[in-house]
Amino acid sequence: MTDRSGGPFDRTVFYVSDGTGITAETFGHSLLTQFENLRLREVRLPFIDSDDKAYDVLRRVAAQGEADGKRPIMFSTLVNARINAIVRDADARILDLFSTFVEPLEQEFGTRSTHTMGRSHTAADTAQYKRRIEAINFSLAHDDGQSHKGLADADVILVGVSRSGKTPTSLYLAMQHGIKSANYPLIPEDFDRGRLPDMLYRFKHKLFGLSITPERLSEVRNERRPHSRYASLENCRAEVKQAEDMMRREGISWLSTTTKSIEEIATTVLQALDLRG
């Protein structure tokens, strides 16, 4: 169950699924961000996989509608036909995400849908799943230049100054895409020498740089080490300039993470290195 923020709310949005509800929530949430000034309570109701749970949903939706004084919105990705038939009676504006599109796809493919649970978040045994877990372990072992062993196996090596966003991006690439992502900090010693850390030259084709504005970097570093030289705007200006100069000189593709989400950075890295996600 998800309830994204504090009240007060005008209305409640339910994400109902026989699985995790992640698809319904991702989709519904994206759609709802196109409406402004609505105060929406978002509630995820996952694993609705029995008649009893389906009837619970009806009761819960009815009670919430009464409390809000407005009928709820419901995004549903129920696959099971019987459970879907029960939930469809809910006193809510129901947007049935799957059944809306299953029919045109059936026409297009000339085949019937199985109407069974998608495998997208369920197959814990598959090669893809194993790849993902291995990638997470790899990224943890190769965070912040911890280990040089195995860099040859990396799909990507992110470089950039400390706190430019390398760690979250590496973990996201591993978690969501099964990409083995190492990350390597660029530090003042590298700038003094005017060269990348030596062991990176062999892997130049896998390098991708992250940068950030000095102002934002100083802010982020100040949260960690307030009033340090490390966090000072002056030092951040110098480090960022030197890092960007070095990446330009070495011909490393890079982007500024300042106003970007982890998803946007990761998507850009995949595109730039033409990696399969």
Place this chain on the structure above:
Amino acid sequence: MTDRSGGPFDRTVFYVSDGTGITAETFGHSLLTQFENLRLREVRLPFIDSDDKAYDVLRRVAAQGEADGKRPIMFSTLVNARINAIVRDADARILDLFSTFVEPLEQEFGTRSTHTMGRSHTAADTAQYKRRIEAINFSLAHDDGQSHKGLADADVILVGVSRSGKTPTSLYLAMQHGIKSANYPLIPEDFDRGRLPDMLYRFKHKLFGLSITPERLSEVRNERRPHSRYASLENCRAEVKQAEDMMRREGISWLSTTTKSIEEIATTVLQALDLRG
């Protein structure tokens, strides 16, 4: 760009978006798993945010359709009306995910959609984003019982035997939900003493257990340390039994991760501890 597996393929599915395309891909992929025996090449086309890029999409889709001998499927979450108008001419079966549902929502809310880019994956400055980065840092610092400092700040502390899935679940909870998740291994010394590690008793209300079948655990451990006592089926049987006995005795909720995806485990943890994602 995403291309999930090797060929040969019957047909190509494009996920087209002015943002990352994650919503389109998550949704489309879930839907497509309900069709069996289709060999689909899935290609994500993110950041389609200019006329030029929109025309590139048309060319790319046409070329792919010709190569496949079947017109592609396109899931689109384009928000910009002008770009959407261009892409709508693609020679593909187009499923326009947003516009299908925007209208019923406009009716329901009695208000117009802004028809501008959703904020779901874009707002790098928000409180939610900061919370997420802090949670990732917290989970990294509190992985595998590394640090006791700050356990009071944890939203959840996962416990279980080594390799039961604690680390990926912790990172996922942090990354996707901004949940501060620590994890703490249950080791033979704990079983010999017949007690949880001492510092965990204070935080018992935050504990959630992960277990796994001995067979699967032995398999996973064998990949790490082949032919070790640690990985032997006999030792895994003993550890799993002792861990499950301890969790039962201490009244800790737990689940078996054996056939579960990270998303399913995380969703169950959120439900069990009634955490807001």
